[in-house]
Amino acid sequence: MGIMDFRVHEFYELKGETRCGICCCSCTWFVLFILFVCSFQQVDRLNAGLLRNGLTGEVNLESSYDPGRYLVGFWNEFLQFPTTLNTIEFADEAVEAGVQKLGKLRSRDKDGKQIWLDVSVQYKIKKEQLPDIYRDMTKLYEDVYISELRGALQRITNDFTIDEAWRDYASVQIRMHNICKEVLAPRYADCWGLQLWGIRLQAEYENQLVRTQVRKQAEQTAVARQVQTEYRQKTEVLLAEYVANVTVIEQKGQADRQRIERDAVSTARSALVTAQGDVYKLVRDLVMINATDSQAEQVMTGSQLAQYQRILMLKGKASSNFEFMH
Incomplete structure (x- = not known):
């Protein structure tokens, strides 16, 4: 029969020595449990630790500990050092x-x-x-x-x-x-x-330094403005030259265009006149006129060729106005 099988009145009826032994055993186990729990020590997050003996104060300098829980004994503790900034x-x-x-x-x-x-x-x-x-x-x-x-x-x-x-x-x-x-x-x-x-x-030095820096900045600003003005003037001169060059180039281009157009028109007209002359010459040589049955075939005269040309021109028009004279 175990201890848990006793009833309360039976437990109290035990002899004093037995009751005392049970209490001492229970207390011993409880103390041992507390000591075991206390044997775990923790190094906090974002820290590193050194182990120190809580009884003697001696610190173990052989190694350091990272964050976590360690079974080091209840008589030891951690000295913690932050590892963050x-x-x-x-x-x-x-x-x-x-x-x-x-x-x-x-x-x-x-x-x-x-x-x-x-x-x-x-x-x-x-x-x-x-x-x-x-x-x-x-x-x-x-x-x-x-x-x-x-x-x-x-x-x-x-x-x-x-x-x-x-x-x-x-x-x-x-x-x-x-x-x-x-x-x-x-x-x-x-x-x-x-x-x-x-x-x-000190106030007097600081005021003097401020005045000196303000003066230097004013001088630097004036120099910068002068440089800016010089560059602006140079830029304007270059721009005027470019504009003048563009105007000259445009005028020359227009003159060249007009000359090319005139040359093209002249050439075309010359070619047209030459072609017309060739056509009229061909017509004059090929078209024969029979005056009478007894006369031989003759080449067209200049007046006949001009009349032939007028007839061709009238034929090419869809409608024309004529004035007929008797």
């Missing part, structure tokens, strides 16, 4: 959640003018080198990145004058991005992006 922002504006507020980057340019820069940096740690990150910087790696970046960016601003950032902003940003890569690469991170989105000077 992280932001470091040197600015006074409000920052997004999880980003430290550091304030503007303060430095001096090549001429010694004091400047304040708004800079945003995006970086990503190399999860395969997570043990090295913890060995060198523990969980304070971002503070190390901030310190190193602040010093490197302050030094690079000493290499150019502030007006260069106005005139050649893209080049300045590329140089700062390259410095960011050089700083983070030995510290097991990739500098994914850098944006220089704000530059401030």
Whole structure:
């Protein structure tokens, strides 16, 4: 008979030692179950983890763990590191959640003018080198990145004058991005992006710089307008030449057309006259006139040929008006 076959009153009638043994066994199994469940630890999504002994505090630096659940024992836990893009922002504006507020980057340019820069940096740690990150910087790696970046960016601003950032902003940003890569690469991170989105000077220098830039832009605008005027004048001269050439070509073409037409008409008329002459000559030679029976056949005279021609012309007309004179 098993335990489940006991009735309640029978269970209570058991001896105290038996009841105590059953309770201890149940509690032991319950504790073991809880410990087994607690032995599973999780590395969250978009993170990588290092295993740490919760009793001794020792961190296993032999390998890192990807997101997932692992049976590592209830006495162990994971130190988690984000593997997504992280932001470091040197600015006074409000920052997004999880980003430290550091304030503007303060430095001096090549001429010694004091400047304040708004800079945003995006970086990503190399999860395969997570043990090295913890060995060198523990969980304070971002503070190390901030310190190193602040010093490197302050030094690079000493290499150019502030007006260069106005005139050649893209080049300045590329140089700062390259410095960011050089700083983070030995510290097991990739500098994914850098944006220089704000530059401030002391008021007197900034006003002077604005006036200088406005004057330079006005000069560049005047030069551009002058160049545009010169090109426009050259274009108008070329256009006038083209128009004149077109007029000459058109006039020559019309003259050639009229000459060709006149030559064609003259040639046609000449050919017509020649053909008519040949026809009349043929008729005069072939058509014989018998004056009387006693006379021999004679060739047509000129007057007879002209009369013959008039008769042919009248024959070719469908209707004609005649005036008959007696």
